[in-house]
Amino acid sequence: MQKRINAIKNTVWNGVAIGFIVPIIPGVLVWFLMQRVTVLHHADLLLIGCVAINAFLMNYFFKLNKDNIGRGILSITFLWAFAFFFYKV
Secondary structure, eight states: OHHHHHHSOOOHHHHHHHHHHTTHHHHHHHHHHHHHOGGGTTOTHHHHHHHHHHHHHHHHHHHTTOHHHHHHHHHHHHHHHHHHHHHHO
């Protein structure tokens, strides 16, 4: 697993791609649960948790000295947060 992570080129565009794709996977599951389970219908913090995954990824890549990937993840995290704000308003 470490070899695959080290093989990722240190570019901002790779960080944007990682930051965009990773929250979608649990986000789809959370959205499905919110629609099907009545108790979770207004549990919007679950969606924030999907975006918060990017914060952990960003920290991980900064520790690996892949700063450009971390910057890409940071920029797309702001876009995800704006999308959540737009969804709530």
